[in-house]
Amino acid sequence: MAYVYLLITCAGICLFAYILHKRLSPLLRAAPDPRLDRIGERIGKVVQIWLGQWRQPRYLLAGVIHIFIFAGFIILGLRSLQLILMGFWQGASLPGLEGSTGAIYNLIKDYAATWVFVACIVAAVRRGVFRPARYQVPPSLGKDHLGEALLVLGLICALVVSESLFEASLQNAAARSGAAAFAPPLTLLWAGRLILGGLGLPALQAVNSLSYFVHEMVFFSFLCFLPLGKHFHVLTSLFNVFFMRLDRGKVKPVRHGVAEDQLDDLPEFGVSKLEDFTWKHILDFYTCADCGRCSDRCPANRVKRPLSPRFLTIKARDRVYANYPLWGKAVGAEQELVGGIYSEDEVWSCTTCGACEQECPLGIEYIDKIVDLRRGLVDQGRVPQSLQKPLGALEKRGNPWGKSQRNRADWAKELAEEFAVTIAGPKQPVETLYFVGSVSSYDERMQRIAQATARVLRYAGVEFGVLGKAESDGGHEVRRFGEESLFLALRDANTEAILNSGASRIVTADPHDYNALKNDYRGIPPVMHLSQVLSQELERGGLALEQGPYAGKTVVYHDPCYLGRHNGLYDEPRHVIDAIPGIRRVEMEGNCRDRSFCCGGGGLALFYEPEEEQRIGVVRVGMAKEAGAQVIVTACPFCLANIEDALKIAGLDQELEVLDLMELVEQHLPVARRAAA
Amino acid sequence: MEILVCVKKVPDPAENEIVVRRDGSDIDRDDLVYSVNEWDNYAVEEAIQLVEEHGGSVTVVSVGDEESDEIIRRELAMGADAGKLLDDEAFHYSDGRGVAAILAHAARQAKYDLILTGAQAEDAAAQVGGMLAAMLDVPYASLVVRVRVLDQGKLEIAREIDGGNLEINQIDLPCALSIQTGINEPRYVGIRGIRKTASVQVPVLGAAELGLVPATVGRAGAKVRKLDYFVPELGQGAEILQGSREEIADQLIARLKGRGVIQ
Numbered sequence: 001m002a003y004v005y006l007l008i009t010c011a012g013i014c015l016f017a018y019i020l021h022k023r024l025s026p027l028l029r030a031a032p033d034p035r036l037d038r039i040g041e042r043i044g045k046v047v048q049i050w051l052g053q054w055r056q057p058r059y060l061l062a063g064v065i066h067i068f069i070f071a072g073f074i075i076l077g078l079r080s081l082q083l084i085l086m087g088f089w090q091g092a093s094l095p096g097l098e099g100s101t102g103a104i105y106n107l108i109k110d111y112a113a114t115w116v117f118v119a120c121i122v123a124a125v126r127r128g129v130f131r132p133a134r135y136q137v138p139p140s141l142g143k144d145h146l147g148e149a150l151l152v153l154g155l156i157c158a159l160v161v162s163e164s165l166f167e168a169s170l171q172n173a174a175a176r177s178g179a180a181a182f183a184p185p186l187t188l189l190w191a192g193r194l195i196l197g198g199l200g201l202p203a204l205q206a207v208n209s210l211s212y213f214v215h216e217m218v219f220f221s222f223l224c225f226l227p228l229g230k231h232f233h234v235l236t237s238l239f240n241v242f243f244m245r246l247d248r249g250k251v252k253p254v255r256h257g258v259a260e261d262q263l264d265d266l267p268e269f270g271v272s273k274l275e276d277f278t279w280k281h282i283l284d285f286y287t288c289a290d291c292g293r294c295s296d297r298c299p300a301n302r303v304k305r306p307l308s309p310r311f312l313t314i315k316a317r318d319r320v321y322a323n324y325p326l327w328g329k330a331v332g333a334e335q336e337l338v339g340g341i342y343s344e345d346e347v348w349s350c351t352t353c354g355a356c357e358q359e360c361p362l363g364i365e366y367i368d369k370i371v372d373l374r375r376g377l378v379d380q381g382r383v384p385q386s387l388q389k390p391l392g393a394l395e396k397r398g399n400p401w402g403k404s405q406r407n408r409a410d411w412a413k414e415l416a417e418e419f420a421v422t423i424a425g426p427k428q429p430v431e432t433l434y435f436v437g438s439v440s441s442y443d444e445r446m447q448r449i450a451q452a453t454a455r456v457l458r459y460a461g462v463e464f465g466v467l468g469k470a471e472s473d474g475g476h477e478v479r480r481f482g483e484e485s486l487f488l489a490l491r492d493a494n495t496e497a498i499l500n501s502g503a504s505r506i507v508t509a510d511p512h513d514y515n516a517l518k519n520d521y522r523g524i525p526p527v528m529h530l531s532q533v534l535s536q537e538l539e540r541g542g543l544a545l546e547q548g549p550y551a552g553k554t555v556v557y558h559d560p561c562y563l564g565r566h567n568g569l570y571d572e573p574r575h576v577i578d579a580i581p582g583i584r585r586v587e588m589e590g591n592c593r594d595r596s597f598c599c600g601g602g603g604l605a606l607f608y609e610p611e612e613e614q615r616i617g618v619v620r621v622g623m624a625k626e627a628g629a630q631v632i633v634t635a636c637p638f639c640l641a642n643i644e645d646a647l648k649i650a651g652l653d654q655e656l657e658v659l660d661l662m663e664l665v666e667q668h669l670p671v672a673r674r675a676a677a
Numbered sequence: 678m679e680i681l682v683c684v685k686k687v688p689d690p691a692e693n694e695i696v697v698r699r700d701g702s703d704i705d706r707d708d709l710v711y712s713v714n715e716w717d718n719y720a721v722e723e724a725i726q727l728v729e730e731h732g733g734s735v736t737v738v739s740v741g742d743e744e745s746d747e748i749i750r751r752e753l754a755m756g757a758d759a760g761k762l763l764d765d766e767a768f769h770y771s772d773g774r775g776v777a778a779i780l781a782h783a784a785r786q787a788k789y790d791l792i793l794t795g796a797q798a799e800d801a802a803a804q805v806g807g808m809l810a811a812m813l814d815v816p817y818a819s820l821v822v823r824v825r826v827l828d829q830g831k832l833e834i835a836r837e838i839d840g841g842n843l844e845i846n847q848i849d850l851p852c853a854l855s856i857q858t859g860i861n862e863p864r865y866v867g868i869r870g871i872r873k874t875a876s877v878q879v880p881v882l883g884a885a886e887l888g889l890v891p892a893t894v895g896r897a898g899a900k901v902r903k904l905d906y907f908v909p910e911l912g913q914g915a916e917i918l919q920g921s922r923e924e925i926a927d928q929l930i931a932r933l934k935g936r937g938v939i940q
Contacts, residue, residue: 264872381755381864388865393692395868396710402692404708485869651922 001209005087005216012220019227019326026275026282026324032256033278035243042242045363050241055361058595059293062132065123066361069156072116073234079109079163080219087216110167110187113160117188120153127153134292141311145230145290152231158218160188165211168192169204176201228321230290237362240287243280244363248354249519249566252278252368254375254484263484270375270482272336274319277369284364285317294356294366299598299620300349304613307349309356309366315341338377347373348384349610351601352480353561358594367480374482387481390607395486398472398493399438400607409468411440411447412454421454424465429502432457432464435517435527437510438473439602439637445644446637452666453509453530459669460534460543464507470497476516476562477603491521498524507533509662511562511636512602518567529563531635531661535572538579548668551582555664556629558588558620558643559596560636570594573635573661580668588623597623600646602638617646625652635661678733678826678850680724681789683780683809684717684752686745687799701905713748716795718755720856722863723824724793725756731826733790734758740768740779747871749879754870755863765883767891772901773801775894777808782887784813791832792853796820806855816852822860 035042048054053070056063082094097105126132127149137144167189171181183190196207226234233240253260254269256278263269271277294309295301301308319341323332338344350370357366377383383391390400398405412421424430434457440450457464475490498506506527508514517527537543557577563569570593577585591597600616601608621643624632634640640660647653688695688704689712696705724735735757739745742764749760763779771779784792792810796819797803810817822843823835830850835843837857848854884891892898918925933939 264869269869378865378867379869381866381870383865385862388863389691391865391867392689392712396689396692396712402689402710404694406708483867485867485872489868 002088002090005084008216008220009084009087012223015224016220016227019224022324022326023227023232023286025330026320027279029275030277030279030282031275033252033280034256035280038246041246042244045244045246046238046242049244049361049363050238053361055359058359058361061126062291063361065119065126068115068119069123072112072119072160075109075112076116076160076163078105080159080215083163083166083212083215084219087212107184110164110184110189113164113189114187117157117160120157124150124153134296135290141315148229148231152222152225155218155222155225159215159222162211162215162218164188164192165196166208166215168196169199169208169211172196172199173201173204173208176204227286230288232286233289233362236283236287240283241363243283245365245368247519248357248568249515249562251371251479251520260488263488268376269379269484270377271369271372272338272376272380273333274316274323274335274337275333276376277316277372281365281369281372282316282320284369285313285320287362288313288317288364289362290314291361293359293361294364297355297359297595297597299351299353299355299600299616300610300612302597302619303616305349305610306343306346312342312346312366312369313364338373338382342373344377344382344384345611347377348387348481348608349612351561351598351605351616353598353601354565355561355595355598358565371480371482374480375484376482378482378484384608386607386609387604390604391478391481391483391486394473394475394478394490398490399442400473400604401438401442403442405469405472408436408441408471409466411436411450412466414447414451415454418455419458422465423468424501424503425467425470426500426502428465430463430465431502431504432462433498433501433503433506433525434464434466435474435498435506435508435510435513436466436471437508437513437637439641440510441471443637443641446641449509449637449640449660449662452660452662456530456534456662456665456669457507460537462507462533462537465501465503467494467497467501470500472497474510474513474516476512476520477605479516479520481604487520491516495521495524509635509637509660511560511567512638515562515566529567529569529572529635531563531569531573531576534661534665535575538576544670545580545665545668546670547581550580550631550664550667552584553630554584554586554628555631555633556586556588556624556627557592558599558624558632558634558639559593560634560639561596561598562602563635564596565594573633576661576665577633580664586627586629588627591623599634599636599639599642601642602636606638606641615642615646615649617642618650621646621650621652621656625656630656632656632658633661633664634658678727678731678790679788680727680733680735680791680793681784681787682717682721682724682735682737682752682757683792683794683805684721684737684739684748685714685795685798685801686711686739686741686748687714687801688712689715690799697906697908701907703903704906711744711748713751714795714798714800716797716856716858718752718795718863719858719860720793720795721752721755721757722861723856724791725864726861727791727824727826728758729756736761736787736789738763738780738783740764740771740776746879750871750874750877751866753874753877753879754866760877760879762879762881763883763887764881765891765895767884767889767895767897770896770899771894772899773804774808774900775898777805777812778894778898779887779889780805780809781812782889783882784809786887788851790830790850792851794853794855796855796857803855806853810853813851813853816848817854818846818848818852819855820857821854822857824854824860 053067056066172193174181183193226232254263292310298309324330352367393402394400436450440446472490472493475487479487503525505525509530514529557574597620599620632643643658647656688709692710698705728735736759737749737752737757738761739749740763745762753760763783768779794806807817818834820837821834822837825833827833832848834848835845838844918928
């Protein structure tokens with residue numbers, strides 16, 4: 001028999017190795033993506049997100065079930081290895097599994113096998129009977145994966161049951177010959193021994209051989225089945241989490257290893273064909289467990305825009321499988337992705353809010369892929385008409401409305417009677433530079449944010465200047481909409497102007513500019529968002545806010561994506577609001593902080609006209625109403641624009657009001673301080 | 678199919694706040710940025726699509742100055758095969774007929790099957806296309822919103838007529854068409870695209886190269902002269918309806934009914 005099992009093992013391993021080799025080949029043809037830096041941090045991610053299953057409980061029931069099964073896999077992996085070796089190596093034992101440690105391990109693995117069994121039953125009932133909506137597949141995209149899910153749960157059950165029967169038959173046989181054999185109570189092993197209680201030695205021998213055979217066959221079938229579908233994550237997740245992106249708020253370079261000044265030599269930008277993705281992005285496709293958490297949190301998906309992050313991945317994975325078949329040659333090298341598996345609207349529908357990436361328990365990336373797909377479209381000239389005008393204006397005028405640069409600081413005229421806003425430059429250097437941003441410079445409504453910011457800075461005692469006509473659009477959305485060359489031009493113009501201002505720090509009230517200056521620019525002074533500046537001033541005692549017109553009102557804070565998720569600034573704006581006496585602050589529970597729901601997107605997203613059932617902002621203001629708020633406070637001009645529109649569309653503008661954090665603070669500045677100044 | 682597309686550099690109203698000079702002689706050009714005339718972009722896109730489908734080449738030609746080089750390069754970046762800049766001191770201040778004459782001389786330098794212009798330019802009078810066709814003695818259709826290539830050197834074209842209705846015509850090649858916006862979705866060209874055309878030569882042709890008598894064009898040949906620019910006086914202000922959402926809707930309905938707009 002030993003030879004038979006040696007043969008089965010070898011055949012299983014060879015088939016598995018062959019499949020993996022086939023799966024690896026597209027990764028080798030894909031774009032470069034260096035991910036071997038910051039090993040310590042990467043190990044930290046593995047410990048937290050992979051081993052610690054950190055993100056699983058965000059969906060409580062499914063998460064807890066998964067944690068049990070995952071822990072069982074880790075524990076029972078060793079046992080399976082031991083069992084396989086036993087097939088052709090009498091008395092096989094693994095180092096550390098002898099003596100008392102072995103006894104402790106056996107105790108743990110018997111309970112692990114039992115909880116895995118129970119967890120699989122619960123999972124099967126949940127998937128098969130209750131059928132959570134998250135797993136459903138729209139008819140246009142194929143069938144749902146209930147069958148595959150139940151098959152895998154069945155295979156796992158078969159593994160733990162066969163292992164337990166194998167052990168139970170051994171123990172019962174040993175007990176018959178008077179040897180000691182301990183079955184931990186209420187385990188599968190314990191149950192197995194009860195069931196096999198009446199059998200004689202020959203029958204036990206048969207059960208033992210059969211259960212061994214079943215375990216062996218199921219094990220190798222399962223192993224070779226994994227790389228064929230969504231359960232590939234069992235094998236790839238460790239690597240995917242290890243290689244996951246470490247920095248939020250940043251966008252990958254056009255092509256790793258190509259310097260900016262050599263970009264013009266690249267024949268093409270971005271992703272238009274499968275192999276234009278980086279190897280990590282293809283590993284992402286393999287790793288997706290199709291759990292649907294990304295799409296469940298995706299604002300675009302919620303309002304039925306033609307985008308679902310889940311299917312962005314699954315469609316690409318299926319394309320990889322089809323183009324790199326297990327048997328036969330690779331095909332389809334010329335296939336365009338957009339126009340093939342993706343539609344243009346799908347690619348433009350993303351607001352880059354990052355909710356999907358925040359949620360993914362496997363560290364799958366989306367924003368970089370969307371940006372790369374957009375880069376590919378931009379390079380081919382496939383840009384929606386609604387975006388061409390603002391892009392053209394950005395190129396010529398440095399703002400998406402095509403307004404004259406000369407009018408960039410016009411918002412400050414309103415303040416002329418109170419104080420003059422310094423226009424910084426080589427002749428008038430400043431220490432603190434207020435980067436106003438395009439929307440707050442030109443949009444009539446958002447100019448009030450710039451005015452409020454200037455007043456707040458002034459009365460908090462911060463001497464500051466602005467760039468005036470030397471300021472260009474920060475380029476944050478220009479980059480994220482795939483127009484890298486234009487972004488670089490805007491960035492270079494701003495960098496020069498910022499350095500000319502002599503500033504030693506930059507402050508801004510626009511999270512998009514904050515993120516651009518912090519994460520996309522290089523060689524400029526450090527940048528702070530106004531909420532950080534104010535939070536610090538309050539902490540330091542440099543500023544105290546007074547009771548004012550919002551006393552007694554219930555306020556809810558809306559986390560802008562580029563302040564919160566992308567930069568981790570959740571507490572500072574809340575701290576500032578809480579420093580205003582008399583305001584009651586509530587939360588949109590389940591939809592705040594890192595689960596904040598996007599307002600609809602900033603920058604160029606304001607110009608894009610997507611197909612959608614309703615506005616994203618309308619969903620958001622519904623959440624604020626649900627939370628019982630009278631006032632929505634946000635800290636981003638684009639959030640303000642979207643929410644203000646949404647309140648009107650939803651007919652909530654009589655009962656709910658929205659304002660920017662700066663406008664709120666402005667109205668609670670100490671009266672004495674303003675009078676004195 | 679050999680296609681010639683006439684394009685023009687204009688101050689794009691989307692990117693400029695147009696201000697008329699106090700003396701009315703011109704608009705204030707100190708802070709203007711220029712783009713390719715919007716209609717011309719559609720004409721170039723249409724030409725590129727026709728060539729992509731039926732073969733041939735697209736040549737872009739512009740009567741302009743040094744700065745028009747950039748808009749020709751923008752069209753080259755879109756996919757045009759060649760560009761020509763028609764620039765001569767003698768061309769300055771040409772009226773519509775003068776511009777058409779310059780273009781006609783350029784068009785005669787090669788054998789073009791199809792000549793496209795924009796239906797109009799943002800800063801002009803929608804006259805060059807028709808005059809150009811007349812000077813070249815080829816058939817002409819204006820405000821074209823669809824082009825289909827038929828056999829035997831003919832095109833089927835759709836023209837936009839009143840109320841968005843279409844008039845379908847057959848026209849013999851060679852011919853000239855003026856292209857209306859909306860005929861296609863012009864592709865995007867960014868900085869990178871333009872930089873990629875840096876190595877392409879765009880020849881500059883003057884009166885001598887075109888075989889033109891300078892006195893027939895430019896200020897000397899112009900029979901139409903601009904006298905004045907002015908901004909119309911503001912009329913009576915619009916009326917803003919007041920009240921709650923429902924009240925506003927009721928008032929609006931009452932007014933529309935009152936004027937017989939709705940029953």
